[in-house]
Amino acid sequence: MxxxxxxxxxxxxxxxxxxxxxxxxxxxxxxxxxxxxxxxxxxxxxxxxxxxxxxxxxxxxxxxxLNSIGTNMITADYEGGTIYGGSTSNDFMTLDDLKAIRAQVPGIVAASPMIQLHDQIPVPGGKERDVLILGVSFEYQFVRNLVIPSGRFFDDYDTNARNKVAAITKPLAIRLYGSEDAAVGQPIKLNGLPFTIIGTFKERVETFGQSEISDDTILIPYTVGRYFTDTDAVKELFFSMSDSDRVPLATQEIQQVLQSRHRPESVYKAENLTQLLDxxxxxxxxxxxxxxxxxxxxxxxxxxxxxxxxxxxxxxxxxxxxxxxxxxxxxxxxxxxxxxxxxxxxxxxxxxxxxxxxxxxxxxxxxxxxxxxxxxxxxxxxxxxxxxxxxxxxxxxxxxxxxxxxxxxxxxx
Incomplete structure (x- = not known):
């Protein structure tokens, strides 16, 4: 009951x-x-x-x-020296390294080599100004998430045809020509060769000089930049991943590919913004x-x-x-x-x-x-x-x- x-x-x-x-x-x-x-x-x-x-x-x-800078971006560079602290000849990265990485590391949607040059150009007032010239591929625009306020960025055709075109920063365009629009189409001589300014660019987020781009930076096609160097070495490699979740693993894979293609004692470093985001x-x-x-x-x-x-x-x-x-x-x-x-x-x-x-x-x-x-x-x-x-x-x-x-x-x- x-x-x-x-x-x-x-x-x-x-x-x-x-x-x-x-x-x-x-x-x-x-x-x-x-x-x-x-x-x-x-x-x-x-x-x-x-x-x-x-x-x-x-x-x-x-x-x-930080995402605007490029959370999917990975950079690789040669640190020089050896892991043992001894001296040895330089073992710089090359364009072949970039091609090997693209072939072996899945998920890369854009990549660009970078070579660095310096020159002086005349500015209003009869003076000369030091400028930084970076030789990059057309994909650099997408890897670095650049904004093009005026004109255009050089494309794959310009790179393959070795057209002498250039994109300059917004501050430099204003300093040289008074405005961004006025800079487009202007001739400029870099290291003795005549170039045509086809556009201006800026970083989507102000990095205050903490990146490879400064106020006095000029970008030219990588293939043209080779005219001014006597080696096939590149200073830095840039990569952009399709998925941000792949970035940490891809960073390790890129470094492994670089180490496997060079002398064991050479030191390379691949980095991303994931740690900075954390x-x-x-x-x-x-x-x-x-x-x-x-x-x-x-x-x-x-x-x-x-x-x-x-x-x-x-x-x-x-x-x-x-x-x-x-x-x-x-x-x-x-x-x-x-x-x-x-x-x-x-x-x-x-x-x-x-x-x-x-x-x-x-x-x-x-x-x-x-x-x-x-x-x-x-x-x-x-x-x-x-x-x-x-x-x-x-x-x-x-x-x-x-x-x-x-x-x-x-x-x-």
Whole structure:
């Protein structure tokens, strides 16, 4: 015979409703006090939401800027010397190395060799200026994610035909000809040979001179750059992968191919931006964590405010507590009553703070094209933290109210 679990009496099911109703009535009779107490939680939770939003936005911006440089890009260069520190003849990379790597490493969608030259060109004012000339292939534009504001970049036909064409940086075009558009079509002499400027270029993201491109850089076809060198050595190799997930493994494979094609003692280095991206992400996360700690201090201060107000509320309601105990209220019920009020203040403030904190990023999403990141986890954390603050800082006042002597409370004036 199965036993039937009896349903709890109706008065027990309504017990918590009564506690909630009493709490709401208390707030209605002390609206100003309730609003000022909840204000601290509003500010605290709103700042927590905004801090997470700012942190995610900053992280998104940093990663997007680094992506613009080329997260799929891998560079390889010859470091010189030997792994044992001895001296030996140079063992530079060549165009054959690039061809071998493209054949042996899957996933490469673009590649370019680079040779480096230097020259001086006349500038307005009768002076000469040092310029950096880089001989690259037409795929260099895609590997380095370059922007072409005016004219065009040289193509495969220019490279194969060894056309004497050049692309110059935007700052150099303005310095020499006054504007980017005016530079296109102008003749320029490099190392004694006449070239025609067919376009201007710039990096998609400003690297402030921390890349191979400077303000006074001129790009020419690699095949033409060979006219000025007496060897087939290249200074650097550039590769772009079809999938960013392949970059770490491909970096190792490129280095292995280079090492296998040269003397064992020669030192080569293949690098990518993955490590830089990881560092940037960690820095952004660390800054977000620090800002979250600052927001947590605000929440703690709000919790102390709630505790102070609830202690004052207990003092002003001593007689009420005595009456409730006289008619049968237990210490647990008195404790639960005041704890409920503290949690309600904290939760209401937290919800209003969350709405206020989300208002800015949501508005920016609607008013602008920029997709401000919104963290659902931060909303959950804000709700949990606001509830915990109410419980932690409401426990002391609730315990003090429960411990009041009913006889002394009834005598209290």
């Amino acid at each position: 199965t036993s039937v679990v009896p349903k709890p009496p109706v008065y027990e099911r309504l017990h918590y409703r009564e506690i909630l109703a009493v709490s709401i009535e208390t707030f209605k009779s002390n609206k100003v006090r309730f609003a000022l107490t909840a204000l601290g939680m509003v500010i605290g939770t709103a700042s927590l939401i905004l801090v997470v939003t700012i942190g995610l936005t900053g992280k998104q911006y940093i990663l997007r800027e 560092v940037a992400a960690k820095v952004a996360n660390a800054l977000t964590a620090i800002l979250l700690l600052i927001s947590a201090v605000t929440l703690v201060v709000s919790g102390v405010g709630i505790m102070n107000i609830m202690l004052a509320t207990v003092s002003s309601r001593i007689r009420e507590i005595g009456v409730r105990k006289a008619v049968g209220a237990t210490n647990q019920e008195i404790r639960l009553q005041f704890l409920t009020e503290a949690v309600l203040i904290s939760l209401v403030g937290g919800v209003i703070g969350i709405v206020s904190g989300l208002a800015l990023p949501v508005s920016l999403r609607f008013l602008t094209d920029y997709r401000v990141p919104i963290s659902g986890l931060s909303v959950i954390i804000a709700l949990v933290v606001s509830s915990m603050v109410g419980v932690l800082f409401g426990t002391v006042p609730a315990t003090r109210a429960a411990q009041l002597d009913p006889v002394e409370s009834l005598r209290y004036e």
